[in-house]
Amino acid sequence: MSEQNLSWLDEARALIGHEYGKVYAWDAVNQPMVRQWCEAMGVDNALYLDGVSAKARFGANVAPPTMLQVWVLAGLNGRFPEGSATDNPYEVLQIIERNGYPSVVAVNSEQSYRRYLKEGEKIAFTSQIESVSEEKTTGLGTGFFVTQLLNFYDEADALVGQMRFRLFKFRAPERARPADKPRRPLPGISDENRFFWDGLKDRKLKIQRCTACNTLRHPPGPACPDCHSLASDSVEVSGRGRIYSYSVVHHPTLPGVPQPNPVGLIELTEGVRVVAGLVDVDPAHIEIGREVEVDYLECADELVIPVFRPVGGA
Amino acid sequence: MTQQLNGQVAIVGLGATEFSKDSGRSEIRLATEAVLAALADAGIDPTEVDGLSTFAVDNNPEREVFRQIGGKELKFFSRIPEGGGAACGPFLHAMMAIATGVANVVVVYRAMNERSWYRFGAGMQGKAPDPFFETTNFGWYIPHGLVSPASWVAMSARRYMHEYGAVSEDFGRVAVAARDFAATNPAAFFYGKPITLEEHQASRWIAEPLHLLDCCQESDGAVAMVLVSREYAKKLKQTPVFLKAAAQGTAHDQQMMTSYYRPSISGLPEAGLVARQLWQMSGLSPKDIQTAVIYDHFTPFVLTQLEEYGFAGRGEAKYFVREGRHARGGDLPVNTHGGQLGEAYIHGVNGVAEAVRQVRGSAVNQVSGVRNVLVTAGTGVPTSGLIVGAD
Numbered sequence A: 001m002s003e004q005n006l007s008w009l010d011e012a013r014a015l016i017g018h019e020y021g022k023v024y025a026w027d028a029v030n031q032p033m034v035r036q037w038c039e040a041m042g043v044d045n046a047l048y049l050d051g052v053s054a055k056a057r058f059g060a061n062v063a064p065p066t067m068l069q070v071w072v073l074a075g076l077n078g079r080f081p082e083g084s085a086t087d088n089p090y091e092v093l094q095i096i097e098r099n100g101y102p103s104v105v106a107v108n109s110e111q112s113y114r115r116y117l118k119e120g121e122k123i124a125f126t127s128q129i130e131s132v133s134e135e136k137t138t139g140l141g142t143g144f145f146v147t148q149l150l151n152f153y154d155e156a157d158a159l160v161g162q163m164r165f166r167l168f169k170f171r172a173p174e175r176a177r178p179a180d181k182p183r184r185p186l187p188g189i190s191d192e193n194r195f196f197w198d199g200l201k202d203r204k205l206k207i208q209r210c211t212a213c214n215t216l217r218h219p220p221g222p223a224c225p226d227c228h229s230l231a232s233d234s235v236e237v238s239g240r241g242r243i244y245s246y247s248v249v250h251h252p253t254l255p256g257v258p259q260p261n262p263v264g265l266i267e268l269t270e271g272v273r274v275v276a277g278l279v280d281v282d283p284a285h286i287e288i289g290r291e292v293e294v295d296y297l298e299c300a301d302e303l304v305i306p307v308f309r310p311v312g313g314a
Numbered sequence B: 001m002t003q004q005l006n007g008q009v010a011i012v013g014l015g016a017t018e019f020s021k022d023s024g025r026s027e028i029r030l031a032t033e034a035v036l037a038a039l040a041d042a043g044i045d046p047t048e049v050d051g052l053s054t055f056a057v058d059n060n061p062e063r064e065v066f067r068q069i070g071g072k073e074l075k076f077f078s079r080i081p082e083g084g085g086a087a088c089g090p091f092l093h094a095m096m097a098i099a100t101g102v103a104n105v106v107v108v109y110r111a112m113n114e115r116s117w118y119r120f121g122a123g124m125q126g127k128a129p130d131p132f133f134e135t136t137n138f139g140w141y142i143p144h145g146l147v148s149p150a151s152w153v154a155m156s157a158r159r160y161m162h163e164y165g166a167v168s169e170d171f172g173r174v175a176v177a178a179r180d181f182a183a184t185n186p187a188a189f190f191y192g193k194p195i196t197l198e199e200h201q202a203s204r205w206i207a208e209p210l211h212l213l214d215c216c217q218e219s220d221g222a223v224a225m226v227l228v229s230r231e232y233a234k235k236l237k238q239t240p241v242f243l244k245a246a247a248q249g250t251a252h253d254q255q256m257m258t259s260y261y262r263p264s265i266s267g268l269p270e271a272g273l274v275a276r277q278l279w280q281m282s283g284l285s286p287k288d289i290q291t292a293v294i295y296d297h298f299t300p301f302v303l304t305q306l307e308e309y310g311f312a313g314r315g316e317a318k319y320f321v322r323e324g325r326h327a328r329g330g331d332l333p334v335n336t337h338g339g340q341l342g343e344a345y346i347h348g349v350n351g352v353a354e355a356v357r358q359v360r361g362s363a364v365n366q367v368s369g370v371r372n373v374l375v376t377a378g379t380g381v382p383t384s385g386l387i388v389g390a391d
């Protein structure tokens, strides 16, 4: 990807491996916090809770290893204790954000442990950016996976555990937000026509068919005017046809409707006619008989309407 | 069978308010004024009224109009759906009610502040979707911005042009002739304001191929007429204007202005159905008509109606208007009051009133030797028509 060569990305990657910290814990490993954490997490292991098992095995109460990061979280005010480093470990995210990737989501977190932490120990941590991926596109959008490595140390500066924390720093795809979709007058929906409007949401143009005599009919209705059967289904049609007639509407003007507004009466290849807007046409040069094909216009209120454009361009 | 109705019922009273863009009073007031004026014109006391008929879209209930005029016993009341397509329908219903003895004095009325209170031209907007049939049906058009009557007609008009070679100027010739008649009708909104074909062509687009000047006005006003039997009519002060025929029509695969799914959309088969019934009931043919009121909410359908009623061959109405046969001095002057393009848009009932005046001989743009006048109603919808004439 060409983005790899961008200077701002080089600037971000230059921060890889730089160590931030050290940051200290507010409190020593303590039994009340362990008990609350176990309650909240539904952990009932006697090793952490009975005050006896751990002492017998390790000579002290111990904390669940998974609590590793709990001991070094910032307070609600966002501050760390006196003596902690104040450098910003998230510089790299700020650089990426400045370059058009405003959103962030946590992807995963992996921890590894060297030993149990004992009651009364006070730990600290440092962090570094371990990697910045190439630009990737996911269901969420386009951006960069950033992996942060946190190292946790005891008071003797010995490593007690590590955590890899992965983020996706991204921008959402350029898709029209609901507010940007044209708001069109809404059709009334009934049992007779629901298939038509639902079909459009799946980008399918469907026409009612009499299941007794196989005649297509539009607009749909409860009975077949040819054989009087009340039985019907619907079939997806080709979406191809010809302009049978048209009007370019100038008045009244409606919000969400082109001005002027070319509208066609389309005779589909299958023989039925439907009314729909014409797109990619010059309103001054619309030809009856011109071959057209269907497309789908997403409107506000979850309405999708068919539109037709000339086959092979205007 | 229907021939027996020919001439059995007459229009004997005619009333109307002024036509404006802002009446300054309620619709029920307009309705009451027009009904009382029509009864006074007929010389019939309001207490004799025992029937009322109007449009389904009229906002003034029969019971309230009846209460306002001091009516005693109302035995017949009916409403016709389909907007302007109703224009001649109440006359058919009144005719049948009177001819069968169900009612003796029926008043037809239409009153609206269409311009100052609502404006049909704004189209279908801002209505919450529901599963009712009409709402689901509008759903085939309104999400695409096809929300107004003009736009629905435009689709048919464009196909008509494509098939028959009619051009925008042909539609313009209808508008120019109507405005010419309106220019000499003091009751017309466009009194003293004729237009040229160039002005028609230069007027802004509403829904191509319709220019602004292809579209009727939006108006406030009311019109009412009194109908009684032939026998009763002969005792009254006005020269009776006989209903020689009246009919309604809905044709195969009919929709409300969007009958786009028929094998052909360049005709108006519902108008053709009304025409056949009118000629059959009246025993008349197009050559027996001296002047016609052709419903003109939008000019293209005037051409189509000239064809459906048999005044021109299919696709040939363009020649009819190019020769000016519909205009002042033509052999079939059309819409001598100025039509809804020039006089006012009272849903076609002001056109029935003009037909009555032409038969009475009291029209401002009187055609000489009028024996029979054809009146048509709203097009593209289930429609109606009538023929009035002298005895």
Ligand SMILES: [Zn+2]
Residues within 6 Å of the ligand: A210, A211, A212, A213, A214, A215, A224, A225, A226, A227, A228, A229
């Ligand atoms: Zn069938």
